[in-house]
Amino acid sequence: MISRRxxxxxTVIGVAGxxxxxxxxxxxxxxxxxxxxxxxSRVRWVFLVDTYKCVGCGMCVKACKLENEIPYDANVxxxxxxxxxxxxxxxxxxxTPKGAxxxxxxxxxxxxTDGSLDIRKEDIDxxxxxxxxxNQCENPPCVQVCPVGATYQAPDGVVLVxxxxxxxxxxxxxxxxxxxxxxxxVYHTAEKCNFCYHRINKGLQTACVQACPFGARRIGNIKxxxxxxxxxxxxxxxxxxxxxxxxxxxxxxxGLDKEVK
Amino acid sequence: MNxxxxxPLLVVILLVVLVLIVRAFYVPKSFGVHQRGYMYGWYRDxxxxxxxxxxxKYQGTDYCKDCHAKNHxxxxxxxxxxxxxxxxxxxxxxxxxxxxKLTIDKSRELCLRCHYPLAYPTSGRANIRxxxxxxxxxxxxxxxxxxxxxxxxxxxx
Numbered sequence: 001m002i003s004r005r006x007x008x009x010x011t012v013i014g015v016a017g018x019x020x021x022x023x024x025x026x027x028x029x030x031x032x033x034x035x036x037x038x039x040x041s042r043v044r045w046v047f048l049v050d051t052y053k054c055v056g057c058g059m060c061v062k063a064c065k066l067e068n069e070i071p072y073d074a075n076v077x078x079x080x081x082x083x084x085x086x087x088x089x090x091x092x093x094x095x096t097p098k099g100a101x102x103x104x105x106x107x108x109x110x111x112x113t114d115g116s117l118d119i120r121k122e123d124i125d126x127x128x129x130x131x132x133x134x135n136q137c138e139n140p141p142c143v144q145v146c147p148v149g150a151t152y153q154a155p156d157g158v159v160l161v162x163x164x165x166x167x168x169x170x171x172x173x174x175x176x177x178x179x180x181x182x183x184x185x186v187y188h189t190a191e192k193c194n195f196c197y198h199r200i201n202k203g204l205q206t207a208c209v210q211a212c213p214f215g216a217r218r219i220g221n222i223k224x225x226x227x228x229x230x231x232x233x234x235x236x237x238x239x240x241x242x243x244x245x246x247x248x249x250x251x252x253x254x255g256l257d258k259e260v261k
Numbered sequence: 262m263n264x265x266x267x268x269p270l271l272v273v274i275l276l277v278v279l280v281l282i283v284r285a286f287y288v289p290k291s292f293g294v295h296q297r298g299y300m301y302g303w304y305r306d307x308x309x310x311x312x313x314x315x316x317x318k319y320q321g322t323d324y325c326k327d328c329h330a331k332n333h334x335x336x337x338x339x340x341x342x343x344x345x346x347x348x349x350x351x352x353x354x355x356x357x358x359x360x361x362k363l364t365i366d367k368s369r370e371l372c373l374r375c376h377y378p379l380a381y382p383t384s385g386r387a388n389i390r391x392x393x394x395x396x397x398x399x400x401x402x403x404x405x406x407x408x409x410x411x412x413x414x415x416x417x418x
Contacts, residue, residue, distance in 0.1 A: 007269055015276045041296075055386040057374040059348040066352050067318045085381075103374030105394075127381035143301045152304035155296045162308040198315035207319050213343040214385055255383065 041155040044250075045195050046222045048229045048238070049131050051255040053216035056081055056129040058103035063211035065101065067196065076182040077101065078193040079133040079208055084259050085109060085119055086126040092259045093117065104129075130260050131217060133208070134159065134180045134193035135241065135249030142172035142181060142192075151190060157250060158197055163189045177245050195219060222250070318352035321345065328357070336410040349409065367402045369394060372409070 002010075064079045065072055080099030086092050095110040108116040140159050143151050150165035151172055166189035173181040173190060184191035196206035200219065204210070209217045220229025232238070232254075239256040240249045253260075291306035322345045326333045329346075336342055347353060349371060350363040378391025398406070408416040 004269065008272065011269070011273050011276065015273070015280055018277065018280075052383060053385045055375060055384060055389060056379070059344075059374070063319055063348070063352070068315075102370060103377075104379065105370055105373040105377045107377075107379060121380060124381070126383065127379075128384045129381075129386070140301060149292065149303040149305070152295075153297050153301040154309050160304075160308065160312055162305050162311075165305055165308070194312065197312045199317055201313045202317065204317065204321075210319055210321060211345055211348055213345065213348065216385075 042223055043156040044222045045136065045157050045200060046220055046229065046233060047133065047136070047195065047251040048218045048220065048232060049251065049253050050216050050218075051128055051130050051253060053214045054081065054129040054131055055214060055216075056083060056100060056104040057213070058100040059211045059213065060131060060208035060217060061099050061101045063207040064193075064196075067199075067207035070191070071185050072101075074185045075099075076185065076191070078180070078191070079131065082130045082132060082260075083109070084126070084128055084130065084257070085124055086259060087119060087123045088125050089123075093119065094259070100129075126257070126259075128255070128257070130253070130256070131208075132178070132180070133251060134195075135178055135247070135251045136195060138248035138250060139246060141175045141177065141245075141247055145171040145175040147171065154197075158195050159192065160194050160197065161190050161192060163187050166190050177242050177247065178249070316354075318354045319345075319347050320353040320356075322347070324353060332410050335408075339410070339412055339416075341409065341412050367404050369403055372403045372407075 058081055061077055061080055064070070065077055068078060070077060075098065077099040080096050081104075082094055082096045083100075083104055084092060084094050093109045097104070097110040106116075107121075108118045110116055136158050138157070140151075140153060143153055143159060146152075147169065148165060148167055150162045150167065151159060152162070153159050163184075168183065168188055168190070170183070170190070173183070176192075181190055181192045183189070196204075196208075199206055206217075206219050209219050218229050220227045220233075222230045222233065224230055233252050236254070238252040238254055240252060241256075242249070242261070289305055289307065292304070293306070295302040295304065295306060322333070325346050332346075336344075336346075347363075349366060351366075353363060354360065356363055373394055375386075375389050376391050378393060380387045380391075403409075406418055408418060410416075
């Protein structure tokens with residue numbers, strides 16, 4: 001015999017299940033899927049980083065935080081700059097103190113709680129800076145794992161977060177292989193670089209691109225054959241991060257090295 | 262049918278109706294499947310417009326050109342011309358109405374972002390003349406001697 005209490009309990013669970021959107025159960029024909037994938041928009045934002053040009057001044061990080069209202073002293077940032085130093089003994093040292101918000105104003109490598117490590121100039125084989133930001137993947141795993149549809153890919157390829165819809169479960173933060181997501185210290189919702197969506201849609205450069213004195217960062221539209229950034233990406237040697245994940249990242253790098261992950 | 266079947270059934274129907282009503286009001290009209298299908302394009306469409314309305318804060322160097330013509334002119338003839346004014350002075354937002362003045366950062370750290378000597382072979386940093394902050398006039402603001410808008414040595418104060 002089923003008790004009344006059990007019956008009502010099961011009913012509530014059943015109703016909750018039935019209330020997931022009917023649309024989510026609808027069957028998709030492959031043709032419709034393809035039609036949806038075929039872009040109606042003529043814009044697909046992409047990014048190009050030239051690591052040879054980057055001097056590690058961190059002006060991009062400062063500008064990003066101020067432009068996008070990321071609390072300045074909180075240890076989170078939408079973009080950051082990493083320093084890589086390879087020494088003659090084959091070791092790779094990497095750091096990004098405060099995400100390089102204040103640049104790199106010491107030769108000492110920041111080891112976090114283990115202090116720091118000064119490397120003599122003579123011991124350096126290779127050393128360079130690598131700016132990082134959201135890759136706006138063509139197949140974004142962070143979007144796949146969102147249970148409520150709060151993060152999504154806009155028609156122009158940029159992955160956005162709907163702050164009023166995010167429930168703060170953190171799946172997307174775990175799902176991103178590039179570690180670009182974090183919780184916003186004020187809104188407590190998932191936060192990430194969105195290529196300064198408010199700026200690029202007004203014809204402006206992103207804050208980081210505009211702040212870079214050396215042209216190490218550039219943004220472009222891969223669907224525009226006359227776009228200088230698109231031209232470089234399609235005709236020159238560029239690399240992407242963690243290609244093996246199949247996420248199809250859309251931030252391209254000139255001068256990437258195997259040490260960079 | 263018996264009462265003990267009908268009554269819970271009524272409860273169930275009521276619950277379903279209630280959830281549907283709440284859902285109809287709670288889920289916004291623009292929420293649904295968009296261009297990239299269910300996997301990547303299931304979202305509230307109005308949010309795209311919300312993001313477009315976010316406030317722009319960095320206005321760019323051309324914005325300063327008319328009012329601070331002298332500073333602009335000076336710096337444009339120097340190697341510091343490539344540095345946007347707002348990198349050193351912070352975002353203009355609605356300056357001069359709000360804020361009335363921009364910050365003037367005279368800290369040594371501002372200059373050392375580029376001028377701390379890091380001769381990294383394949384980085385542009387190696388091409389910028391560095392000064393060792395422990396030896397080059399320690400404790401004094403760089404702008405006591407150098408003019409940041411005219412960094413050439415003929416601009417020394």
